[in-house]
Amino acid sequence: MQFNLTRRSLLATAIAGFAAGAVHAEDKPPVRFIVPASAGSGIDMQLRSVAPQMTKALGQPLVVENIAGAGGIPGTQQIVRAAPDGNTLGWVSNNHAVNPSVFKKMPFDSLKDITPICVIGATPFVLVVNPKVPAKSVKELQAMLKAKPGKYNFASSGNGTIIHLAAAQLLDELGVEARHIPYKGMAPMVTDIIAGVVEFGIISVPVAQPYVQSGALRPLAVATRQRVASMPDVPTYAEQGFPNVDINGWFAVIGPAKMKPADVNRIHDAVVTAFNTPEAKQAMAEQQNVIRPMSVADSRSYFETEINRYAGLVKKAGVQLD
Numbered sequence: 001m002q003f004n005l006t007r008r009s010l011l012a013t014a015i016a017g018f019a020a021g022a023v024h025a026e027d028k029p030p031v032r033f034i035v036p037a038s039a040g041s042g043i044d045m046q047l048r049s050v051a052p053q054m055t056k057a058l059g060q061p062l063v064v065e066n067i068a069g070a071g072g073i074p075g076t077q078q079i080v081r082a083a084p085d086g087n088t089l090g091w092v093s094n095n096h097a098v099n100p101s102v103f104k105k106m107p108f109d110s111l112k113d114i115t116p117i118c119v120i121g122a123t124p125f126v127l128v129v130n131p132k133v134p135a136k137s138v139k140e141l142q143a144m145l146k147a148k149p150g151k152y153n154f155a156s157s158g159n160g161t162i163i164h165l166a167a168a169q170l171l172d173e174l175g176v177e178a179r180h181i182p183y184k185g186m187a188p189m190v191t192d193i194i195a196g197v198v199e200f201g202i203i204s205v206p207v208a209q210p211y212v213q214s215g216a217l218r219p220l221a222v223a224t225r226q227r228v229a230s231m232p233d234v235p236t237y238a239e240q241g242f243p244n245v246d247i248n249g250w251f252a253v254i255g256p257a258k259m260k261p262a263d264v265n266r267i268h269d270a271v272v273t274a275f276n277t278p279e280a281k282q283a284m285a286e287q288q289n290v291i292r293p294m295s296v297a298d299s300r301s302y303f304e305t306e307i308n309r310y311a312g313l314v315k316k317a318g319v320q321l322d
Helices: 042-049 051-058 070-081 095-102 138-147 162-174 186-195 205-214 261-275 278-286 296-317
Strands: 031-035 062-066 088-093 114-123 125-129 153-156 179-182 200-204 218-222 249-256
Touching: 031 042, 031 070, 042 051, 042 062, 042 088, 042 249, 042 278, 051 062, 051 261, 051 278, 070 088, 070 095, 070 114, 070 249, 088 095, 095 162, 095 296, 114 261, 114 296, 125 138, 125 162, 125 205, 138 162, 138 218, 153 162, 153 186, 162 179, 162 200, 162 296, 186 200, 186 205, 200 205, 205 218, 249 261, 249 296, 261 278, 261 296
Parallel strands: 031 062, 031 088, 153 179, 153 200
Antiparallel strands: 088 249, 114 249, 125 200, 125 218
């Protein structure tokens, strides 16, 4: 497996003018935060929107670097190769846990070669259908798909993406079949659901919201513990009898392997502090992210659980990429 390491990266200017409390930040090296996704993507916006608060909490300048492509593998490869001194960190998503099962060969171990520091939260996903689809609940969709196995189509943002696996988990839980239509990204898949080319799909709540409000898409369920504030009338899967459908777009801070526990704990505490500020809470609410920072130990366990969980889903979905 070969990766093009030509980097389309955006280096953010080190954030100056630190707020009071960032002790001697100018005397410390900058923290290089690698985002294995393109500038302007969901996880990129998450980090950039809290960068001032992260700078203050860490007491160090922050530099954000985007290394996109190949499911985030080239970017993550730069994280695992970095010195474990706490000055190079990664801001990763579900792809990190999905890739070991999707790709035939990986240039690193997704658990052994990293240090999970903090799983911060998630962007909720919502199941949507074209308004002409008669189903108005998950059980009605289940009945519709059972009545005519393989007749209906669902869209995803690409083979092996978290959107694909979220739909695969749903179909497995419902015990039904539907034809998978992969697209190159979320925008074209949404376009075709709206046009009725495909009947349904799972997308992020921020992407879905304007189309739901306009009536271009009908939401059936959100994959969160409680209802989403921006879609209060949309029930959860659990409310409809399907508590095991629970994939959302999580995001986390990681570092290279063999980091010192003191550095890990310092960075973890800084992340939690940053996300507890009013500014960060407002930014996350505007992006409709659900914030529940995990401990260092729970973050490692979560990575292990997610890698194992996606391995099963990838196998059932029959996805394998070179």
